[in-house]
Amino acid sequence: MVSQEKILQVCDDLLVDTAIFLMRLVQFESISSHEGPAMDWIYEQFKDISDECEKIDVSEDIVKDPDYAFRIDNRPYKGRPNVRAVLKGDGTGKSTIFNAHVDVVPPSKGQNRPFDPYVDEGILYGRGACDDKGQVAILWTLFKALKKLGVRLKGDVILHLVIEEETGGNGTLAMIRSGEKADCCINLEPCSNNILTSVRGAVWFTSTFYGRAGHSGSSETTVSALDMAIEAINIIKEYHDELLGKTINDDPFFSRYTNPMPVTFGQNEGGDWPAMAPQKQVFKGVFGFLTTPKEEVMSELEKRIKTRGPAWLRDNFEISFQYRHDTSINNPELPFVKTLANCYKAMGVKSEIGAMPASTDLWFYTNILGIPGLVTGCGNLMDAHTSKEQVILKDIIISAAVLTLFVKEWCGIEAA
Amino acid sequence: MKWIYEQFHDLADVCELVPVPEDIVHDPCFAFRVNDTPYKERPNVRVVLKGAGAGKSVIFNAHADVVAALENQECSFEPKIKDGRMYGRGTCDDKAQIAVLWSICKAFKKLGIKPNGNVILHFVIEEVTGGNGTLAMMRRGEKADCSIILGPCSNNICTSVKGAVCFCGTFYGNSKNNGYPQVTVSALKLAEEAMRIIEEYHDELLAETINDNPLFARHRDPMPVTFGQLTAGDWESSVPQKAVLKGVFGLLTTPKEQAMKEIKERIKTRGSEWLSTNFDMMYRYCHDASIIDPGLPFVQALTDSYRLMNVQSKTDVMTASTDAWFYTNVLGIPGLMTGCGDLCNAYSCCENVALEGLTMESAVLTQFIKEWCGIRES
Missing domain, CATH: 3.40.630.10 (Zn peptidases)
Known part of the structure; x- marks a missing residue:
């Protein structure tokens, strides 16, 4: 039988290879819609360590899917496939889908060497180090370890390595539209090794406000689009605070946070000249929510800006929604959750069950496919999207060991 | 020409x-x-x-x-x-x-x-x-x-x-992934804070000086402040790290040097602690x-x-x-x-x-x- 010590040792032995894998992966400038070369390379890295490994083309028709988020630019999907890798079980055990994404957000201002990663005292720095390429590295180490251990699986281990998560x-x-079945799903994101069974929902919004441009000396005849945008920001914040008050106790894990459903006004731009009241102001952001359905949130945001602002605002704005994720809430008592918790404990890794205060792809599996899921992973969410994004290499190895043990316990294995 | x-x-x-x-x-x-x-x-x-x-x-x-x-x-x-x-x-x-x-x-x-x-x-x-x-x-x-x-x-x-100073304020936040709002500082929020401070100063100065000349007093606001341009942030889901606010601050009888100094001073002392040390203010033109x-x-x-x-x-x-x-x-x-x-x-x-x-x-x-x-x- 394969012991956890053996698992840990095999994973440990892969530290250098994993570091090389991750450094190479981070070098790919795979900002969303530019994932092609990275996915081609990932396919090559997994094809010899999987039973099945395929590039899954994303059809251009995906843009018509009702759950399609938005098109970031006009780059075609051809040449930017997802990758599906499988270690096949004999059908007598339980199956698991692991999901991790290969796209990254653009570098932060002032970020040193975002796509030229470096390691300092065992920590790898670079864009995607923890979000989410470090997690892809965990899965590569998992597959390498399972191969090295020479075990036969009872349940399938399926990897979905995807584009355009961000x-x-x-x-x-x-x-998910190409169909997949499994007994559980583990979505890998930087979670400090916690097991997050509740994941908040979110909608991205773009609002455009129109004013009446004019000279700064004509303040009585101009209408500043910036002032209108600020009115709308306050209306949105008010709605956010009400919703937070109403729903924060709907789930015990969300209520551990002061604000598990933040609203972020990420981008704001408008105006043509310092001395001219702006004619147009655009802001874009993310509105988080808990148990409220996304359709209700979108409808309410639009309605409130229309009815609670000044008269000019009512007829002089537009709002559209780009990505739209519902919340994913899973029962923490489910066997696969407990199994994973035990695996963390067995490997001496501190891990708690909780809620994810960011939105991820988990809801596609849980809400649309009906596959229970959770989010876990090494690395710290506070480092993601920042100029100091990083991951401790040893943590990747330990996470791989945890997941190898999970595969043993959940999917079931036999020594070859 | x-x-x-x-x-x-x-x-x-x-x-x-x-x-x-x-x-x-x-x-x-x-x-x-x-x-x-x-x-x-x-x-x-x-x-x-x-x-x-x-x-x-x-x-x-x-x-x-x-x-x-x-x-x-x-x-x-x-x-x-x-x-x-x-x-x-x-x-x-x-x-x-x-x-x-x-x-x-x-x-x-x-x-x-x-x-x-x-x-x-x-x-x-x-x-x-x-x-x-x-x-x-x-x-x-x-x-x-x-x-x-x-x-x-x-x-x-x-x-x-009227006189005016044309200002350009740059505000620096502390950007993290939007999952942790309690430890992030939004540069956009700092810019909004500065806007309120500037508006407050404008309102005080208006009340103080509007009657210095009978012609001024014919207008409700002969020295308007205009926030003409605001740009902040790079990504929808990232709290903005930098915001730039440009506008024009009107003056009546206040010397421009005094207004320039006071705007900076007030942002430094009347805003949040983070704001006080994380902004630059420069002036593009200044007319008495x-x-x-x-x-x-x-x-x-x-x-x-x-x-x-x-x-x-x-x-x-x-x-x-x-x-x-x-x-x-x-x-x-x-x-x-x-x-x-x-x-x-x-x-x-x-x-x-x-x-x-x-x-x-x-x-x-x-x-x-x-x-x-x-x-x-x-």
Whole structure:
């Protein structure tokens, strides 16, 4: 029988190879819609360590899917496939889908060497180090370890390595539309090794406000689009606070946070000249929510801006929604959750069950496919999207060991 | 400007291209550089109808630069005439005023008359970006008994012209993934905070100074603060790390240096702790208010001219900052603003001027020259 010590040792032995894998992966400038070369390379890395490994083309028709997020630019989907890799079980055990994404957000201002990663005292720095390429590295180490251990699986281990998670999950959407079945799903994101069974929902919004441009000396005849945008920001914040008050106790894990459903006004732009009241102001952001259905949130946001602002605002704005994720809430008592918790404990890794205060692709599996799921992973969410994004290499190895043990316990194995 | 030079060349005694020296950028009153286009090839133009020496002199100033067209502006640089109005960028601010001065020169030539005192025309560049063109003219030196700065004033005589500082604030946040709002600092929120502090200062200053001059008090807010541009953030789901806020802060009798200092000081001390050490504030242009006594003889002469030509006009304050202060405050030549067209049209997407208003303004100013400078047959 394969012991956990053996698992840990095999994974440990892969530290250098994993570091090389991750460094190479981070070098790919796979900002959302530019994942092609990275996915081709990933396919090559997994094809010899899987029983099945295929590039899954994303059809251009995905843009018509009702759950399609938005098109970031006009780059075609041809040449940017997802990758599906499988270690096949003999059908007598339980199956698991692991999901991780290959796209990254653009570098932060002032980020040193975002696509030229470096390691300092065992920590790898670079864009995607923890979100989410470090997690892809965990899965590569998992597959390498299972191969090295020479075990036969009873249940399938299926990897979905996807594009366009950062821009709303179009890659995972394409995977689920091609159909997949499994007994559980583990979505890998930087979670500090916690097991997050509740994942908040979110909608991205773009609002455009129109004013009446004019000279700064004509303040009585101009209408500043910036002022209108600020009115709308306050209306949105008010709605956010009400919704938070109403729903924070709907799930015990969300209520551990002061604000598990933040609203972020990420981009704001408008105006043509310092001395001219702006004619147009655009802001874009993310509105998080808990148990409220996304359709209700979108409808309410539009309605409130229309009815609670000044008269000019009512007829002089537009709002559209780009990505739209519902919340995913899973029962923490489910066997696969407990199994994973035990695996973390067995490997001496501190892990708690909780809620994810960011939105991920998990809801596609849980809400649309009906496959219970959770989010876990190494690395710290606070580092993701920042100029200091990083991951501890040893943590990747330990996470791989945890997941190898999970596969043993959940999917079931036999020594070859 | 070269075209303007051509148009006035045969109508005046003196018509010269006045180069703006590149080292104007080092002048303490220099506003800011919009881009790297050199000043060579962008001269001011100076035109003089020479007086015989016996009369009083006047400088007229008008600018040839305009603000950019707006996205939805139909007639920007292909002007159209409809129902007696000309539509296009710069029609009232400030090219109609140049047209007024051209038609005065034409009228003088046609009538075969000359002024007894010098009538000096300053056609300048870079007024909308802070007055660098007028600054250059002023540094060359000029003498006159009065100055009239032309702009869209609805024919009113603005003896008080507000001052302004044009500011650019940069605010720095602390960006993290939006999953942890309690440890992130949004640069956009900092900019909003600064906006409230600036508005508060504006409201206090307005209350303190609005009654310093009876003309100011006719307007609810003769010194508006405009937040013209705000840009923040790079990504929808990332809290903005940097926000840039540009605008104009109006002034009445407060010296510009005091306003500049106070804005910075207040953001430092009245905002949140993070804000106080995570912003830069710079000023792009700074004009003092220009305030002259409406009882001065040349103001009276202009008032009489409007009345004689049956054009409705009143003494008022200009709620926009202009180049007037260079003449009044720096050169010591009392200056006022007047002109055809309405300020509420300037900078708008349907900027326009009534052509009849233009010709009436020419008649008024010709009459003014007759009254103030005196005229003789050539």
